[in-house]
Amino acid sequence: MGEISTSHGKIFTPVFMPVGTQGTVKAMTHEMLLQMNVEIILGNTYHLYLRPGHKLIESLGGLHRFISWDRPILTDSGGFQVYSMSDLNKVTEEGVFFRSHIDGSAHLFTPESSIEVQTALGSDIIMAFDECTPYPAARQQVAESADLTARWAKRSKDAHLENSDSALFGIIQGGIYQDLRAKSAGDICSIGFDGYALGGLSVGEPKDQMFEIVEYTVPMIPEDKPHYLMGAGMPADIIEAVSMGIDMFDCVLPTRNARNGYAFTHNGKIIIKHAKYKEDALPVDPECGCYTCRNFSRAYLRHLFMAGEITAAVLLTIHNLHFYLDLLNRIRQSLKSGRFCDWMAMNLPRYKEAYP
Amino acid sequence: MGEISTSHGKIFTPVFMPVGTQGTVKAMTHEMLLQMNVEIILGNTYHLYLRPGHKLIESLGGLHRFISWDRPILTDSGGFQVYSMSDLNKVTEEGVFFRSHIDGSAHLFTPESSIEVQTALGSDIIMAFDECTPYPAARQQVAESADLTARWAKRSKDAHLENSDSALFGIIQGGIYQDLRAKSAGDICSIGFDGYALGGLSVGEPKDQMFEIVEYTVPMIPEDKPHYLMGAGMPADIIEAVSMGIDMFDCVLPTRNARNGYAFTHNGKIIIKHAKYKEDALPVDPECGCYTCRNFSRAYLRHLFMAGEITAAVLLTIHNLHFYLDLLNRIRQSLKSGRFCDWMAMNLPRYKEAYP
Numbered sequence: 001m002g003e004i005s006t007s008h009g010k011i012f013t014p015v016f017m018p019v020g021t022q023g024t025v026k027a028m029t030h031e032m033l034l035q036m037n038v039e040i041i042l043g044n045t046y047h048l049y050l051r052p053g054h055k056l057i058e059s060l061g062g063l064h065r066f067i068s069w070d071r072p073i074l075t076d077s078g079g080f081q082v083y084s085m086s087d088l089n090k091v092t093e094e095g096v097f098f099r100s101h102i103d104g105s106a107h108l109f110t111p112e113s114s115i116e117v118q119t120a121l122g123s124d125i126i127m128a129f130d131e132c133t134p135y136p137a138a139r140q141q142v143a144e145s146a147d148l149t150a151r152w153a154k155r156s157k158d159a160h161l162e163n164s165d166s167a168l169f170g171i172i173q174g175g176i177y178q179d180l181r182a183k184s185a186g187d188i189c190s191i192g193f194d195g196y197a198l199g200g201l202s203v204g205e206p207k208d209q210m211f212e213i214v215e216y217t218v219p220m221i222p223e224d225k226p227h228y229l230m231g232a233g234m235p236a237d238i239i240e241a242v243s244m245g246i247d248m249f250d251c252v253l254p255t256r257n258a259r260n261g262y263a264f265t266h267n268g269k270i271i272i273k274h275a276k277y278k279e280d281a282l283p284v285d286p287e288c289g290c291y292t293c294r295n296f297s298r299a300y301l302r303h304l305f306m307a308g309e310i311t312a313a314v315l316l317t318i319h320n321l322h323f324y325l326d327l328l329n330r331i332r333q334s335l336k337s338g339r340f341c342d343w344m345a346m347n348l349p350r351y352k353e354a355y356p
Numbered sequence: 357m358g359e360i361s362t363s364h365g366k367i368f369t370p371v372f373m374p375v376g377t378q379g380t381v382k383a384m385t386h387e388m389l390l391q392m393n394v395e396i397i398l399g400n401t402y403h404l405y406l407r408p409g410h411k412l413i414e415s416l417g418g419l420h421r422f423i424s425w426d427r428p429i430l431t432d433s434g435g436f437q438v439y440s441m442s443d444l445n446k447v448t449e450e451g452v453f454f455r456s457h458i459d460g461s462a463h464l465f466t467p468e469s470s471i472e473v474q475t476a477l478g479s480d481i482i483m484a485f486d487e488c489t490p491y492p493a494a495r496q497q498v499a500e501s502a503d504l505t506a507r508w509a510k511r512s513k514d515a516h517l518e519n520s521d522s523a524l525f526g527i528i529q530g531g532i533y534q535d536l537r538a539k540s541a542g543d544i545c546s547i548g549f550d551g552y553a554l555g556g557l558s559v560g561e562p563k564d565q566m567f568e569i570v571e572y573t574v575p576m577i578p579e580d581k582p583h584y585l586m587g588a589g590m591p592a593d594i595i596e597a598v599s600m601g602i603d604m605f606d607c608v609l610p611t612r613n614a615r616n617g618y619a620f621t622h623n624g625k626i627i628i629k630h631a632k633y634k635e636d637a638l639p640v641d642p643e644c645g646c647y648t649c650r651n652f653s654r655a656y657l658r659h660l661f662m663a664g665e666i667t668a669a670v671l672l673t674i675h676n677l678h679f680y681l682d683l684l685n686r687i688r689q690s691l692k693s694g695r696f697c698d699w700m701a702m703n704l705p706r707y708k709e710a711y712p
Contacts, residue, residue, distance in 0.1 A: 023656070023665075029670060059635065068652055281417075295386065299422070300379070310382060313666055314666070
C-alpha cells in the first residue's frame, strides 16, 4: 500500500492500469474512465510509434493532450510488441529490426529510439527497452537475452534526459531460472531506476513457476521503489502478486474479454451469450455499483451482444474495468486496515476457483 | 413550434428522433443521450420483434425498462423493414408474409399483430401498419397499395386499445401522385389518429417531387395533430420540411455516417479519414459544444478511425447527434421568436450547398 507521484498526479498502489494501446482504452471515452476513477492508463509505444507516429503526437502537444487525458500515463518500451506483433524481426546488439504489422514497412527500435519515442509521447512512466524471452526457452538463450537486456537498460538510462519530468523503470528478465533472475535483478538494480518491472512472465509458463520467480525476485528489488508485474492479470494472480510485494499491474483481459462477451464478477464469470441469460432480469453482478449494473439486465446485454451492437462492448467494458478497479480497491482497503492476510485467506480460494 | 405530450413526458417540436433500431442508439449509452438532451428515440418493431422478441421485452417490463430509457419512444410499424430487409415477402389483404433476415424463419405481420407487438413493447407512439410503395412505381400499383394501407389503418385503429397510454399515428401513402395523396390523406384522416405521418417518401424520388408532395399534403392533415415526415433527414430537407409544417423527423444518417467517419458540421461535412486532417488540431467543428468537440482534435479522431477503434464510432456519433439536435434547436428558437423565415432564408442555402 503506497503511492507513486508523477508529473500528472499521484497513483495509489497497488494499482491496475487499463490498457490504452492506440491512444484509447478500447470502447471507452475518457469521461467513462474518469467516472470510474481510473488513475493511470498504459499506452503501447510500438503501436503509437507506427500509427499515428510519435512525432505527430508530439507536434500536437503530447499524448496527454492528444487523447485528452490529464492523469498519469505509463508507456511500455515497445520491446514486447516487436516480438509478438511485428511480421519479422532480427535482434542485434544495436536493437531490433522489424516490419510493421500494418504496412510491412521496415523499422529499427533501439534503447535510444525507444526512450526518444516515449519522451516525445510525454509519458509519465517510461520503460527501459528490453528483450522479452519466450517460454519455453533454453537456459543459454535466456542468459544471453537477459545480459542483452541489461546492456540495453544501461543505454536506456543514458538516453533518458536527466531533467526529464518522466520516471524511468527498468525491466528484470531471466525467464524461469532463479539464478538468471538474480543476475538480472542485480544488473538492473545496480544501474538504478525509479521503479522495477518483472518482464517475461505471463508468457505461457505454469502459474507456480511464475509465482516462484516473483517471490524469489521481489526481495532483490529496492523496497522503496514501485514493483510492476507486467501483463499478469487474472484476479487471483493479482492478489497473490500483491502478497509478494507487487504494486502495479496491467492486462488486456478486462477490456478484451468484454468485447468477447465475457464479464467478470466476484462470484465467477458471465458468458453473456449463453442462453440461460436470455430472460435474466438481474444485472451482470447484483453487488456491482457500475453504470452498467445500475441500469441494465443480463437479458439486455445478451440481446445487444447477439445483435452485434457496439453498445454491448461499451457497457461490458465499463463493467469489467469497474470490477478490476473494485478488486484493487478491496485489496488497498485491506492493506490500509492491516487485514490483507485475512482478506486474502478468505477471498483467494474463490477467485482461484472462479478464474482458474 | 409546439409540443407533444406522451406518457413518458413532453416532446418539443420540431423534433429529431435518433434511431435506436435494436434497443440502443448505435454506439451510444443512454447516459450520452440524456447528456445531449435527446427527448425521444425511435425503435424498429421489425427488429425488436425478431430479436430479442416483443414477448421477452414485455416480460421484462417493456422496452423503456429493458433499455433503461424513461423518455418517450416511438416505434415504427414494421411495414417499411418488412419490404426492405426481409428475404421474401408476399402481401395479401391479411398482411405480409416474410422471412427473417436473421435466420430465414417465416412470419406474418398484420395490422393487428403490428399493434400487438408495439403495445407489448410499451411504445409511447405507435404507428399504424402500412404498405410502403417503392419509387418508381406505376400509378395503378400505388393507388391499390394506398387503398390497402387505408384498410390496414382502419384495422390498426380497431386493434389499438381504447384505454391505451400510447398514441396511434396514421400513415399517408400515395407515392408521388398528388391525387392519390389527397385520397390517402382523406381516408387516413377520416379514420382519426393522434398524429399523421407521410410515408413512402425519401425512397429514391427526386427532392422536388418529395417537397411538392409534402407541401401539397400537409394542409390536408388536421393542424392540431403532429405531422411526421418519415425517414427524411438531410439538414436542408429538415429545414424545408419544417417550413411546410412538419414537426417530427427520424433518420439514420447522423448515426450511420458517424460509424463511417462522416461528421456533420454547420459548415459542411468532414470525412475524417482524409489525409488533410492528419495533423489538424482543430475539433471537428470549432463552434460545436459537444463532448467530442470540447475534448478532441480531428487528428485524434482520424487516428482512432484509421486504427479501427470503437471509440471513433462513439465520439463521432456523439458529435453527429449533437449536430442534429442543435440544428433542431436553432429551428425551434427561430420559430419561437417568430423569425424562422428570415433564419431559413439566411441558412438554407448553405446547408443545401454543404449537403446536396
